[in-house]
Structures are given as structure tokens and as C-alpha cells.
Amino acid sequence: MTSYLDDGLTIRSWLTTTDHKRIAILYAIAITAFFFVGGAAATIIRLELATPQGDLVSHDAYNKLFTAHGVIMVWLFLIPSIPSVLGNFLLPLMIGAKDLAFPRLNLASWYLYVAGGLLTLEALFLGGVDTGWTFYTPYSTMFSNTYVVLTLVGIFVTGFSSILTGLNFIATIHTLRDKAMGWFKLPLFAWAMYATSLILVLATPVLAITVLLAVAERLFQIGVFDPAYGGDPLLFQHLFWFYSHPAVYVMILPAMGVVSEIIPCFARRPVFGYRSMAYAIMAIASVGFLVWGHHMFVSGQSLTASLVFSLLSFIVAIPSAIKVFNWTATLYKGAIRLDAPMLYALGFVGLFTIGGLTGLFLASLALDVHLTDTYFVVAHFHYIMVGGAVMAYFAGLHFWWPKVTGRLYPEVWSRIAAVVVFIGFNLTFFPQFLLGVEGMPRRYHAYPPQFQVLNLFSSAGAGVLALGYLMPLVYLAWSLRGGPRAGDNPWHAKGLEWQTRSPPPTHNFDAPPVVPEIVYDYRADERDPEGAR
Amino acid sequence: MNAATLPAVDERADPDTGKLGMWIFLASEVLFFGGLFIAYLYGRTTWPQGWAAASRHTDVVLGTVNTALLLTSSAIVALAVACAEDETRQRWTAGLLWATATLGAAFLAIKGIEWHADWREHLTPTASFAIRVAGAQQFFALYFVMTGLHAVHMAIGVGVLAALAHARAHGRAWARAHHVEVAALYWHFVDLVWIFLYPLLYLVERHG
Amino acid sequence: MADDSIHSRDFNRSARAIAAAWFALIALMLASLGSAYLKLGPWNMMAGLAIAAVKSAIVAWLFMRLRESGALIRLVALAGLGVWFILLALSGVDYETRHVTRSTLQAPQQLQRSSAP
Numbered sequence: 001m002t003s004y005l006d007d008g009l010t011i012r013s014w015l016t017t018t019d020h021k022r023i024a025i026l027y028a029i030a031i032t033a034f035f036f037v038g039g040a041a042a043t044i045i046r047l048e049l050a051t052p053q054g055d056l057v058s059h060d061a062y063n064k065l066f067t068a069h070g071v072i073m074v075w076l077f078l079i080p081s082i083p084s085v086l087g088n089f090l091l092p093l094m095i096g097a098k099d100l101a102f103p104r105l106n107l108a109s110w111y112l113y114v115a116g117g118l119l120t121l122e123a124l125f126l127g128g129v130d131t132g133w134t135f136y137t138p139y140s141t142m143f144s145n146t147y148v149v150l151t152l153v154g155i156f157v158t159g160f161s162s163i164l165t166g167l168n169f170i171a172t173i174h175t176l177r178d179k180a181m182g183w184f185k186l187p188l189f190a191w192a193m194y195a196t197s198l199i200l201v202l203a204t205p206v207l208a209i210t211v212l213l214a215v216a217e218r219l220f221q222i223g224v225f226d227p228a229y230g231g232d233p234l235l236f237q238h239l240f241w242f243y244s245h246p247a248v249y250v251m252i253l254p255a256m257g258v259v260s261e262i263i264p265c266f267a268r269r270p271v272f273g274y275r276s277m278a279y280a281i282m283a284i285a286s287v288g289f290l291v292w293g294h295h296m297f298v299s300g301q302s303l304t305a306s307l308v309f310s311l312l313s314f315i316v317a318i319p320s321a322i323k324v325f326n327w328t329a330t331l332y333k334g335a336i337r338l339d340a341p342m343l344y345a346l347g348f349v350g351l352f353t354i355g356g357l358t359g360l361f362l363a364s365l366a367l368d369v370h371l372t373d374t375y376f377v378v379a380h381f382h383y384i385m386v387g388g389a390v391m392a393y394f395a396g397l398h399f400w401w402p403k404v405t406g407r408l409y410p411e412v413w414s415r416i417a418a419v420v421v422f423i424g425f426n427l428t429f430f431p432q433f434l435l436g437v438e439g440m441p442r443r444y445h446a447y448p449p450q451f452q453v454l455n456l457f458s459s460a461g462a463g464v465l466a467l468g469y470l471m472p473l474v475y476l477a478w479s480l481r482g483g484p485r486a487g488d489n490p491w492h493a494k495g496l497e498w499q500t501r502s503p504p505p506t507h508n509f510d511a512p513p514v515v516p517e518i519v520y521d522y523r524a525d526e527r528d529p530e531g532a533r
Numbered sequence: 534m535n536a537a538t539l540p541a542v543d544e545r546a547d548p549d550t551g552k553l554g555m556w557i558f559l560a561s562e563v564l565f566f567g568g569l570f571i572a573y574l575y576g577r578t579t580w581p582q583g584w585a586a587a588s589r590h591t592d593v594v595l596g597t598v599n600t601a602l603l604l605t606s607s608a609i610v611a612l613a614v615a616c617a618e619d620e621t622r623q624r625w626t627a628g629l630l631w632a633t634a635t636l637g638a639a640f641l642a643i644k645g646i647e648w649h650a651d652w653r654e655h656l657t658p659t660a661s662f663a664i665r666v667a668g669a670q671q672f673f674a675l676y677f678v679m680t681g682l683h684a685v686h687m688a689i690g691v692g693v694l695a696a697l698a699h700a701r702a703h704g705r706a707w708a709r710a711h712h713v714e715v716a717a718l719y720w721h722f723v724d725l726v727w728i729f730l731y732p733l734l735y736l737v738e739r740h741g
Numbered sequence: 742m743a744d745d746s747i748h749s750r751d752f753n754r755s756a757r758a759i760a761a762a763w764f765a766l767i768a769l770m771l772a773s774l775g776s777a778y779l780k781l782g783p784w785n786m787m788a789g790l791a792i793a794a795v796k797s798a799i800v801a802w803l804f805m806r807l808r809e810s811g812a813l814i815r816l817v818a819l820a821g822l823g824v825w826f827i828l829l830a831l832s833g834v835d836y837e838t839r840h841v842t843r844s845t846l847q848a849p850q851q852l853q854r855s856s857a858p
Contacts, residue, residue, distance in 0.1 A: 101550050101554065102550075102554060105554075163558075163561050167554060167557045167558055167561070168554075170557055171550055171553050171554050171557065174553065174813060175547065175549075175550050175553065198820075201557055201560060201561045202560065202561065202564055202820065202821065202824045203564070203824075204561070205561045205562065205563075205564035205565035205567075205568075206564050206565075206567070206568050206828065208565055209564075209565050209566070209567075209568030209569055210568060212678070212682070213568070213569075213572065213678065216674070216678055220658050220674070221658065222658050222671070222674030222675070222678070223658070223670065223671055223674060224572050224575075224576070224671060224674065224675065227843075229670070229671065230576075230579070230580060230583075230667060230668050230670075230671050231671065232575060232579075234835070235571075235572060235575050238571075238828075238832040238835065239568050239571065239572075239828075242828050242832075289824060289827050290827065290831065292831075293831065293835065300839070301835050301839065302834070302835050302837075302838035302839035302840075303838070304834060304835075304838035305831070305834045305835035305838060305839070308831070308834055309831070552814070553813065553814065553817070556814050556817045556818065557817055559817075559818075559821065560817050560818065560820055560821030561821070562821075563821035563822060563824075563825055564821060564824060564825055564828075567825040567828065568828075570825075571828060571829060571832065574829070575836065577786075578836070593774070597770070597774055600770050601767060601770065604763065604766045604767060604770065604796075605763065605767075607766075607800060607804055608759050608760070608762065608763040608766075608804070610804075611755075611759045611762075611803075611804040612755075612756060612759050615752055615755040615756060615759070616752070618752075619748050619749075619751070619752040620748060621748070621749070622752060714806075717804075718805055721800050721801075721804045721805045722805075724800060725797050725800055725801065728793050728796045728797050728800065729790075729793045729797070731770070731773070731793070732773050732777070732786075732789030732790065732792065732793050733789070733790075735777075736773060736774065736776075736777035736785075736789050737777075737785075737786075738777070738785065739777040739778050740777070740778050740779060740780045740785075
């Protein structure tokens with residue numbers, strides 16, 4: 001029987017496809033490439049930081065490195081990864097549809113993403129940008145001698161791509177759900193895609209206009225962000241963070257969606273508190289629009305505004321906490337299997353919790369005055385972005401790999417890699433909390449010698465982490481070439497995507513899928529028929 | 534492969550999906566232009582004299598004419614949609630679409646004349662900016678960005694409406710009533726932006 | 742045929758509504774223009790924005806057919822506006838409560854340097 005992979009074997013058929021599954025694969029290839037470029041920048045950074053002196057690269061080069069790392073990882077990897085790869089592939093399957101609402105728009109999104117990414121890479125090769133991924137004015141617009149405009153244009157184009165993807169997902173979920181699938185029968189991954197898409201559509205345009213204004217300021221000195229011209233640097237920051245804070249929820253909500261699919265499956269228990277999980281997802285997306293000023297506590301923002309944003313930032317933590325409690329409760333009395341997806345998912349829960357709790361430290365005004373712009377912040381967001389989002393991405397890759405490719409990967413190696421990633425991650429980033437509290441500033445290529453020991457641990461950890469990320473590259477490639485064939489449902493998971501073949505046919509379902517009465521109808525006492533493999 | 538068992542209706546044929554998609558896009562456009570309005574509000578409240586002085590140098594006659602053109606074009610394209618949905622009158626649709634596109638092109642031409650005049654009067658953000666009141670230059674910087682971005686959107690709209698008019702005259706499948714409605718939604722939105730740009734740019738302080 | 746006359750009635754109704762809306766929009770535009778020549782202080786901006794709001798309500802409700810649209814479309818329209826208001830409101834909190842004293846450096850200068858790379 002043919003699958004979507006057999007439907008056209010030429011490169012041209014791939015580049016002109018409107019099949020959401022093929023587009024997902026196109027995205028996967030592109031973001032993997034960008035991930036390793038961003039990772040290369042991180043490698044050089046950690047090598048530099050192994051010694052207190054700035055002896056590996058010049059300070060200018062270092063500025064360009066952390067800027068490249070941030071820009072690539074945020075816009076070219078984290079934001080598109082789960083939505084554009086897993087979301088694209090799975091959303092129509094999960095709701096029983098043949099494709100997204102606007103398939104050609106989906107392909108356009110991919111091309112825009114690649115174009116934006118190439119523009120950004122071009123800026124990198126021409127000499128880079130040294131402003132930090134935050135492009136604060138007036139340095140970026142009036143003083144920097146690097147390729148700011150080119151990079152900003154690249155980001156603009158990529159941003160447009162993500163707006164269109166969000167638009168597509170929203171329309172799809174509203175109009176193409178199976179008749180029997182009401183809102184409260186949607187898998188939580190679909191809820192997560194929906195909330196993420198709302199943010200993509202409503203927040204990204206503000207980034208777009210901010211970037212446009214910054215380009216105009218840089219090219220024509222319009223002065224709107226420069227105090228010497230009567231402008232306000234905080235205007236840039238308000239507009240920038242109005243997008244960039246909800247952007248972090250774009251990065252984490254899909255991850256939460258993935259984890260909510262995996263934990264019930266590998267604990268053989270329905271997710272605890274399904275409705276509250278759905279409401280929490282929507283609450284995170286909504287309240288997430290109200291907190292951006294917590295990035296500006298020491299920027300000159302008024303104390304009143306800072307207090308308001310601080311309070312709202314505490315409130316936004318609540319729905320996330322509810323989700324952590326519910327994932328944990330789902331495990332209770334479960335029949336837990338520690339396959340690779342579950343190892344990554346459990347790692348997510350622990351590391352996201354630490355990241356989230358340290359966010360509360362930063363939300364407290366008085367503490368933030370001490371901790372801002374130190375390695376504490378760096379550790380905080382890496383716990384969420386890497387310990388959270390990236391681990392969830394890997395969890396999802398491993399969970400749905402059999403469905404996407406029709407193949408299985410080596411069990412043992414996948415579990416080892418997950419553990420290596422977990423150890424490497426904590427070794428890299430936990431010392432950074434301590435460094436931050438002790439006062440080591442971020443974005444410095446040299447530091448006082450008393451910080452070296454912790455930095456050495458961190459750099460060593462980065463090596464281990466890199467190994468953990470390289471391992472899947474090897475065994476997943478092996479799986480593609482000759483791994484054992486997967487059945488329709490090797491994990492015995494619920495969810496409509498498991499009711500079709502692995503890999504699915506182009507039109508997704510040979511026979512109309514059956515929407516179950518209860519979502520996540522896992523029973524721990526169900527006799528596991530002959531194991532998952 | 535048993536495609537026969539799948540529902541016979543092609544979900545993508547639902548005309549309301551296109552409408553929903555356009556509305557979602559317009560919501561994103563509200564935030565896109567919205568950032569500029571925030572920058573504008575900052576400037577106006579920080580440099581009220583500069584804003585007033587600069588606004589007096591905009592051409593209120595051309596601005597008003599343009600506003601009237603755009604409002605009329607919205608009415609005409611709304612009529613075009615109504616015609617497209619009416620069997621006896623749908624042959625008027627193409628003509629009305631051409632009329633709308635023409636009004637849009639006229640708008641752009643007048644805008645070009647205005648900008649040219651602004652450039653001649655040294656109102657562009659250069660070293661020789663003519664109005665020596667604090668904030669006036671910033672007003673004009675935003676003026677050019679806002680009207681420029683609006684003009685880009687209008688140009689796209691003119692292109693789309695012209696293409697639709699042509700397609701309808703030739704009976705193309707992608708120029709049905711619901712496609713016209715979706716394009717009209719975009720056009721109305723561009724009109725909406727201008728409805729706010731008009732008083733904010735041309736009418737800051739005309740008295741005295 | 743009876744069918745045609747029903748459709749004709751629908752069309753005539755639409756056409757009349759569009760014409761009425763057009764008249765209202767032009768009238769409001771002239772009112773806005775006129776109000777700018779009156780010395781109303783801060784109410785000049787209020788008047789201008791209020792009239793613009795009414796004009797956009799006409800365009801959105803009648804021309805863009807929010808009047809006949811379902812709850813979903815109205816929600817979409819509201820969401821766009823609402824999120825913009827959040828941006829306005831919370832950044833407004835900062836701008837209203839931040840006290841700025843400008844130094845001579847911060848008085849806007851005319852452009853002196855050439856374009857940056």
C-alpha cells in the first residue's frame with residue numbers, strides 16, 4: 001500500500017507539494033539545519049567561557065556569536081519547531097481531516113520561512129550582527145556597524161511565515177474537525193496548537209512593525225527610538241517585548257501539548273483534569289499578553305508599570321503550575337513505561353518546573369534588580385527553552401517517529417540519548433543559576449577568575465549535551481534506512497492519528513476515523529497486548 | 534485505498550472558510566498597523582506643538598479628496614459584492630471592481646503628488662528639514678512610514694481587484710461571489726486604516 | 742419570477758443601505774474636517790477619533806457585513822482590537838506614570854550625520 005512518501009519521488013514533487021505531511025518534513029529538514037548552526041555558535045561560546053580571559057574570540061566576535069545563537073534559536077528553531085513540524089503533520093490527522101484549511105498557504109509559509117532564514121544566514125556570513133537578539137535601540141539603529149537591516153528583514157519574512165501558519169491552524173481547527181469531535185474532545189496537542197496560533201496571529205505583527213520601524217530608523221534616522229531625536233528607547237522595548245514575551249509561550253505551549261499526549265500513553269492513564277488542562281492552555285495564552293514589562297524592570301520603565309507587570313507575571317504562572325500538577329497526577333497509579341518519549345516528557349516536567357519557579361524569582365521586582373542581565377536569567381530561559389521546549393520536541397519526534405516514517409528506532413540507544421541529554425543539560429545550566437546569583441553578567445566574553453570553576457562545569461556539560469543531541473541524528477538516520485517496520489500503533493496510543501497506517505496515505509485515512517467517546521481513554525489495568533514492539 | 538468511503542464533500546469548497554481566513558488575517562493587520570499608532574500616540578503626547586506645527590504642513594485638500602475617494606471606493610466594492618451575489622445583476626460586478634481599482638489608483642496618484650510636494654518643501658527626514666519645532670520631524674517621519682505602509686497595502690489591493698475584475702470578465706473559477714467578498718473585506722480594511730490616518734495626520738490642529 | 746423578485750428585493754435593500762452608508766461617511770468626513778478648524782483644545786483629537794470610530798463602525802458593520810456574520814467572525818474582529826487595546830493600556834500605564842525630564846542632549850536635533858551602513 002502506498003503512503004504519502006510514495007506519492008511523487010522527485011525533488012520537484014516535494015518542493016511543490018501541498019500535503020501537510022510533506023510540508024512538515026520540509027520544515028523538519030530546515031529547522032534541523034538551523035538548530036545545528038545555532039548550536040555551533042553555542043559551542044564556540046562555551047569554549048570561550050571555559051577560561052576567564054577573552055582569549056578565543058574578540059569581544060566583537062563574541063557579541064556576534066551570542067546574537068547569532070539567539071536569533072537562530074528563537075526565530076529559526078524554537079518558534080517553528082513543534083508547530084511547523086509536529087503541528088503541521090499531526091493536526092489534520094488528530095481531527096480527522098484530509099489536510100489543513102489552506103494547503104497552498106501552508107507551502108507558502110515554508111518558502112517564506114526558508115527565505116527569511118537564508119537572509120538571516122546571509123547576514124551571518126557577511127559578518128554578523130552584534131546587538132543581541134533583542135536589538136535594543138538606539139545601539140542597533142544608530143550606532144552598530146553590523147548587518148542589522150539584513151537580519152531584521154530576514155526576521156520580518158520569517159515572522160510573516162509564522163503568522164500564516166497560525167492563521168491556517170485556527171481556520172483548520174474551527175472548520176475541519178470531524179463532526180463528532182466537539183471542542184472538549186480535542187486532543188490537548190490540538191488545544192495547544194490553537195492557543196499557539198492565536199499568539200502567532202496577534203503578537204507577531206507587532207514584531208513585524210517594530211522591525212520595520214527599526215529598519216526605517218537605521219536607514220533614515222527617523223528618530224522614533226532615539227532620545228537624541230526626541231524618541232524613546234522604551235517605545236522600542238514595549239513594542240518588541242509585546243511580541244517577544246508571548247513568543248515564549250509560542251515556544252512552550254506546543255511543548256506542553258506534546259507532553260500531554262505522551263504522559264497519558266506511557267502511564268496508561270487518562271490525563272488528569274482534561275478540562276482544566278484546556279482552560280490552562282487558553283489562560284497561559286491570554287494572560288501571556290499582559291506581562292511583557294517584566295523584561296523592562298531596570299530599563300527606566302515607571303515603578304507603577306513595573307509593579308503592575310510584576311503582579312501579572314505572578315498570575316501567569318498559575319495555569320502553568322496547574323498543568324504541572326495535572327501531569328504529575330496523571331502518573332498516579334499508572335503503569336509507567338520508560339520509553340524514550342516518556343523519558344523526555346518526564347524530563348520536561350521536572351526541568352520546566354525549575355525553569356518556571358526561577359521565573360518567579362525574576363518576576364519579583366526587588367530580586368530582579370539583582371538578577372537581571374546575569375546568568376540567572378540565562379539559566380532560567382534555557383531551562384524552559386531547552387530543558388522544556390527542546391526536550392518536548394525530541395519527545396514528540398520519538399513518539400510520532402513510527403507514524404511519520406513507518407519505522408522504529410533502536411530502543412536502547414534512544415533511552416541512553418535521553419539520559420545523556422538530561423545529564424548534559426543540567427550540568428550545563430544549573431551552574432549558571434549559581435553564577436547569576438554571584439553576579440556574573442551575561443553577554444560578556446571575559447569574567448573575573450572566581451567564576452571559572454562553575455563555567456568549566458557548564459562548558460563540560462555543553463559537550464555532554466552536544467553528544468546527546470548528536471546521537472539521535474545517528475540512530476534516527478539508521479532507522480530511516482533500515483529500521484524495523486512499525487505497525488499502525490506501536491505505542492497502543494489513543495488519538496485519531498494512530499487509527500491510520502504508518503506512514504499514512506496521502507489522504508490521511510482510508511476509512512473515516514472513529515472519534516472515541518472519551519479522550520485519552522487509557523486504562524492502567526488494560527492488558528498490554530504483547531508489548532509495544 | 535478506499536476513498537469512496539470518505540465524505541463526498543470537499544471541505545475546502547466551503548466558501549465561509551475563505552472569509553474566516555481573511556478576517557483572521559485582518560486581525561493580524563490591526564496589530565501590524567497598531568504598532569504605528571502607538572508610536573504616533575507617543576509622539577503626539579510628547580511633542581504636541583511639533584505635531585500641530587507639522588500637521589499644518591500636510592495638504593488638507595488632497596487628504597480630504599483622497600478620503601472621499603477611498604470611502605466611495607468602499608461603497609462601490611460593497612455594491613460589487615451585492616451584485617456578484619445577485620443572478621440578474623452579477624454581470625455588473627467586473628465593471629464595479631474596475632471602478633474600485635481605478636479609484637484606488639487615483640488615490641495612489643494623489644498620494645504620490647503629495648509626497649513629491651513634501652519632498653520639495655523639505656519635509657522629508659533629512660538634514661534640511663524645514664520646520665524648526667521640536668517633534669515636527671518625527672511627525673513627518675511617522676507620516677511617511679504610515680502613509681507608505683498604507684500605500685503598499687492599497688497597491689496590493691488595486692492589483693487584486695483588477696485581477697479579480699479581469700478574471701470575472703473571463704469567467705474564471707477563482708472569481709466567484711465569495712472570492713469577491715473576501716477581496717472586498719481586505720479593501721474595506723485598508724479603508725478603515727485610512728479613516729483613522731486622516732484625522733490623525735491631517736487634522737491635528739487646523740485652527741488658528 | 743417570484744424568486745427573482747425576492748432576490749431583487751434583497752439587492753435593492755443592500756444597495757439602499759450602501760448608499761445611505763456612503764452619505765453618512767462623507768458627511769462624517771466633512772464634520773471631522775470642520776471640527777479641526779474649531780478651537781477645542783484636547784477635544785479636537787477626541788472629536789476626530791470619535792468620528793473616525795463611527796465611520797469605521799459603519800464600514801465594519803455594514804460594508805464588511807459584521808451585521809450578518811456569526812459569533813466567530815465577530816470574535817475575530819474583537820480579538821484584534823482587544824489585543825491592540827492591551828498594548829495601548831499597559832504601555833500607557835508606563836507612559837502616564839513615568840516622569841521624564843529631558844536633558845539638552847534629548848532635545849531633538851536635526852539630522853546631522855549621514856546614513857548608517
